[in-house]
Amino acid sequence: MALVAIAGLLPGEWIAETVPRSWLAPGRDKIGHAVGFMLLTLTFRFWRGRGAVAVEWIPGSVLILTGFALIHEYSQQWIPDRTPDGEDLVADLLGIGVGILLAVWLFPAKGSKSA
Numbered sequence: 001m002a003l004v005a006i007a008g009l010l011p012g013e014w015i016a017e018t019v020p021r022s023w024l025a026p027g028r029d030k031i032g033h034a035v036g037f038m039l040l041t042l043t044f045r046f047w048r049g050r051g052a053v054a055v056e057w058i059p060g061s062v063l064i065l066t067g068f069a070l071i072h073e074y075s076q077q078w079i080p081d082r083t084p085d086g087e088d089l090v091a092d093l094l095g096i097g098v099g100i101l102l103a104v105w106l107f108p109a110k111g112s113k114s115a
Contacts, residue, residue, distance in 0.1 A: 035095060037095030041095065045099075
C-alpha cells in the first residue's frame with residue numbers, strides 16, 4: 001500500500017517526464033488504478049492466510065482499500081499537476097471487486113469445496 005501511496009504523491013510533471021508517453025494515453029491510467037487495487041486486494045487475501053474464509057477478510061479489505069482509494073484521490077488536489085478524478089476512483093473500486101472475485105475463485109479457503 002505504501003508504494004501506491006508514494007505513486008499517488010508524485011507530481012504530475014515528474015510523471016510526464018519519466019513515464020513513456022504511450023503509457024500516458026487517455027484512459028490508460030485507469031488500467032493502472034484497477035490493476036494496482038486488484039493486487040492490493042489479493043495481498044489482503046494472502047495476508048489473512050490460506051485458511052481464511054471470505055467473511056474473515058473481505059469486509060475489512062473492502063473498508064480499508066475503499067478508504068485508501070478515497071484518501072488517495074482526494075489528496076491529489078494538493079499535489080502539483082495532479083487532480084482528483086472520479087473515474088480513477090471507479091477504477092480503484094473495480095480493481096477491488098475483481099481482486100475479490102479472483103481471490104475467492106483462485107484461492108478458496110483451505111478445506112473449501114468451491115473451485
